[in-house]
Amino acid sequence: MRPSTVALGFLAALSAVCLLIFGLFFRSTAANEEKLQANRALVEKFGLTDLALFTEARYTRHPTQADLHSALQDHPGAFDHFPSGSLLPPPAILTQSHAHLAGKTTSPD
Amino acid sequence: MRIWLEKQRHLIDFTLASLARRKTKNIGLLLAYTLLVFVLASLTLFTHALRSEATFVLAGSPEVILQRMVAGRHDLIPPGYLDKIGRIRGVQKKEGRLWGYYYDPVLNANYTFMARPADEVADGYIMVGNALARERGLDKHNTISFRSYSGKLFTFEVSAVLSPDAELLSADLVLLSENDFRKFFEYPDGHYTDIALSVANPQEVRTVAAKLSSALPDSRPILREEVLRTYQSVFDWREGIILTVLSGAILAFVILAWEKASGLSAEEKREIGILKAIGWETGDVIRMKTWEGLLISLTAFLLGFIAAYVHVFHFGAAVFEPVLKGWSVLYPKFALVPAVDGLQIATLFFFTVFPYTAAVLVPIWRAAITDPDAVMR
Numbered sequence: 001m002r003p004s005t006v007a008l009g010f011l012a013a014l015s016a017v018c019l020l021i022f023g024l025f026f027r028s029t030a031a032n033e034e035k036l037q038a039n040r041a042l043v044e045k046f047g048l049t050d051l052a053l054f055t056e057a058r059y060t061r062h063p064t065q066a067d068l069h070s071a072l073q074d075h076p077g078a079f080d081h082f083p084s085g086s087l088l089p090p091p092a093i094l095t096q097s098h099a100h101l102a103g104k105t106t107s108p109d
Numbered sequence: 110m111r112i113w114l115e116k117q118r119h120l121i122d123f124t125l126a127s128l129a130r131r132k133t134k135n136i137g138l139l140l141a142y143t144l145l146v147f148v149l150a151s152l153t154l155f156t157h158a159l160r161s162e163a164t165f166v167l168a169g170s171p172e173v174i175l176q177r178m179v180a181g182r183h184d185l186i187p188p189g190y191l192d193k194i195g196r197i198r199g200v201q202k203k204e205g206r207l208w209g210y211y212y213d214p215v216l217n218a219n220y221t222f223m224a225r226p227a228d229e230v231a232d233g234y235i236m237v238g239n240a241l242a243r244e245r246g247l248d249k250h251n252t253i254s255f256r257s258y259s260g261k262l263f264t265f266e267v268s269a270v271l272s273p274d275a276e277l278l279s280a281d282l283v284l285l286s287e288n289d290f291r292k293f294f295e296y297p298d299g300h301y302t303d304i305a306l307s308v309a310n311p312q313e314v315r316t317v318a319a320k321l322s323s324a325l326p327d328s329r330p331i332l333r334e335e336v337l338r339t340y341q342s343v344f345d346w347r348e349g350i351i352l353t354v355l356s357g358a359i360l361a362f363v364i365l366a367w368e369k370a371s372g373l374s375a376e377e378k379r380e381i382g383i384l385k386a387i388g389w390e391t392g393d394v395i396r397m398k399t400w401e402g403l404l405i406s407l408t409a410f411l412l413g414f415i416a417a418y419v420h421v422f423h424f425g426a427a428v429f430e431p432v433l434k435g436w437s438v439l440y441p442k443f444a445l446v447p448a449v450d451g452l453q454i455a456t457l458f459f460f461t462v463f464p465y466t467a468a469v470l471v472p473i474w475r476a477a478i479t480d481p482d483a484v485m486r
Contacts, residue, residue, distance in 0.1 A: 004121035007404060014411035021418050022449060032446040035274045036165055042275050044169035046223065047206060047305045049336055051163055052238065052280035054437040055219045058210060061281070062221075063343060064336040065174065065183075065303075 117400070120393070124400045127380065138369055139409055145362045146413025146461055147420070148355060151429060153453045154421045156348040158445040163340045166278060167333075171305035172314050174206075174331040175321060183329075188299030190325070194306070197320050199313040205301030207290050211255060211283070216244055218438040220281045224290035232286045234268040240280035240441045242270045257293045265289070273442070280441035351432060366465050373472050381473070385481035391474075398473040402466035410462050414454065422447045 042048070050062045059066035128135045175194070177184050186205060194203050207224035220241060230236055237247060247253060247267050254264045271279045290296065306321075308314050318330040373381075381394055420426060425444060426434070434440070 002118065002122055003125040004118040007121060007125055008118075011404075011407055011411070014408070014415065017415050018411055021415070021447075022451070024447065036162070036446055038272065039166040039275050039278055040169040042271075042278060043166050046225070046279075046282075046284070047171050047204070048278055049167070049170045049174060049331075051167075051277055051340070052221070052240070052282065052439075052441055053277075054435060055221070055281045055439045056437060057219075060437075061210070061219065064331060064339045065176070 117396075120397045121400050121404070124397050124404065127397075128401060128404075131376075134369075135405070138365070139405055141362060141365060142405065142409035142461075142465075143413045143416070145359065146410050146457070147416045148358070148429075149457055149461075150414045150417035150454070151421050151426060152348060152351055152355075153457060154417055154449065155426045155429070155445070156344050157450045157453060158421065158448040160341060160344045161448040162277070162446055163344070164337055167336055167340065170333055170336055172308040172311070172333050173306040173318060173321070175304040175306060175325075176329045176331065177303075177325075178327055178329050183303075185297070186301040186304055191301075191304060193325060194304065194321065197317060197324065199308055199310060199317045200306050201309040202307035204305045206303050206305050207287060207296065208302050209290075209294055213255070216438060218244070218281065220283050220439075222283045222285060222290060222293070224287040225284045227286055227288075230268065230284050230286045232288050233264075233266060234286070235265040235289075236269045236271060236282075236284040237267055238271050238279040238282040238441075239273045239276045240439050241283065242267070243442075244439060255293070257295070259295055263289070263293055276441035277443040281439045347435070351429075354432075363464075367468055373476055378476055381476045382481045382483075385477065391477045394477040395470060395473055398469050399466060402469035403462075406462040406465040410458060414457075418447075418449075421445070 049064050052061070054060035175186075177186050177190065191203060191205055194200060209222050211220045211222050212218075213220055225236075235253075242248065245253065247270065249267055249269060252264055252266050254262050256262050265285065271282065285293070291298070306317070308317050314332055314334075318332055321328055321330050384394055385391075420428060422445065
């Protein structure tokens with residue numbers, strides 16, 4: 001087989017995969033659509049305003065609702081006071097998993 | 110047409126043979142190039158998917174949230190405040206919301222407590238977000254106790270755990286009845302945290318906000334469009350920060366590619382001289398080198414983009430997860446719905462494929478128009 005056939009075939013295959021990716025995106029799967037609609041319905045039902053990404057402080061948990069002028073209140077473009085938005089990894093103690101108690105306790109813990 | 114195609118294929122055959130003669134160098138370049146596209150495409154895909162998911166779901170948030178400000182701080186809505194809004198035209202529905210934060214020393218994390226009507230959550234019961242349930246090992250019908258800020262212990266039974274698919278929105282959420290909320294936080298009767306307003310006509314939202322500001326000067330209306338804009342800028346900022354960190358690597362690649370593409374080695378010059386001497390035209394030499402640039406840059410771009418797509422949407426952006434997602438004690442686990450922005454990908458294509466291909470051409474053209482004898486010496 002000629003090298004050009006192999007190279008052009010390989011490029012064609014890669015292009016086909018890329019087109020497939022675009023095709024998949026434009027024909028969003030039913031499961032994805034359902035998930036997005038369910039989440040929007042949840043937002044509407046509970047009147048949510050923010051994503052639950054960073055829970056450390058009110059201005060990281062609810063950046064859209066935080067006070068405008070109080071101390072340590074920043075617009076989204078400013079540096080965070082908590083490392084959640086920065087490039088630092090979390091301290092190991094905070095990410096240790098806890099014992100799973102589901103199904104083991106019925107009394108208050 | 111057939112002859113032209115056959116000619117191009119011969120040129121590609123020749124180019125590939127020429128590339129194979131400098132195998133290590135070219136494979137190294139291809140790998141570095143692919144890696145750069147992979148990193149940039151991963152970043153673009155992840156940020157765009159998160160941004161579009163946030164925009165889509167938060168489009169369901171209340172049109173206007175009304176907060177009351179006292180000395181520049183968010184304060185409680187006093188009784189009677191809701192009635193004053195009733196007279197503003199265009200407001201379809203108004204609802205006092207009760208929500209607040211609770212610090213749980215067990216997890217060292219903050220939860221968001223939110224009151225819901227009695228028909229959704231009965232007294233003594235709570236509904237919890239999936240991340241909270243996972244971290245505290247909770248399941249339906251389990252009980253959990255929280256010590257309130259006044260020191261009293263409250264015990265609740267979990268009536269439901271919210272869907273894991275909604276973790277991005279409800280990771281730390283605790284939904285409880287209004288009675289329980291008021292007792293737990295010792296919230297004064299008739300007071301609310303803020304007010305959610307529904308405006309029937311989207312065109313009227315700004316007018317309603319202006320009327321609210323003049324009728325209630327101590328209030329701060331937050332519009333839905335501001336909520337969406339905040340998230341756009343949060344993600345833009347994050348993308349910008351990572352691009353800044355990556356700029357060193359991008360510049361290093363630009364130097365590498367420029368050096369490779371523009372500086373011809375003695376061997377390459379000799380090759381061009383020989384080709385010209387045996388009868389190749391300048392146009393043929395340029396066409397051959399264009400194919401070389403295109404083959405390398407197209408392969409790198411396509412491979413890098415596909416790898417980035419698989420990485421972001423099938424492996425949860427595992428390589429850059431801590432940087433792209435950030436972290437938090439109670440961080441939600443979420444799988445993003447694939448979203449590809451054609452314009453961003455086209456921009457990435459333009460800035461990776463074209464400069465390299467163009468950079469290849471200039472020195473080749475210079476070498477190809479000189480006398481073969483001079484080039485070969």
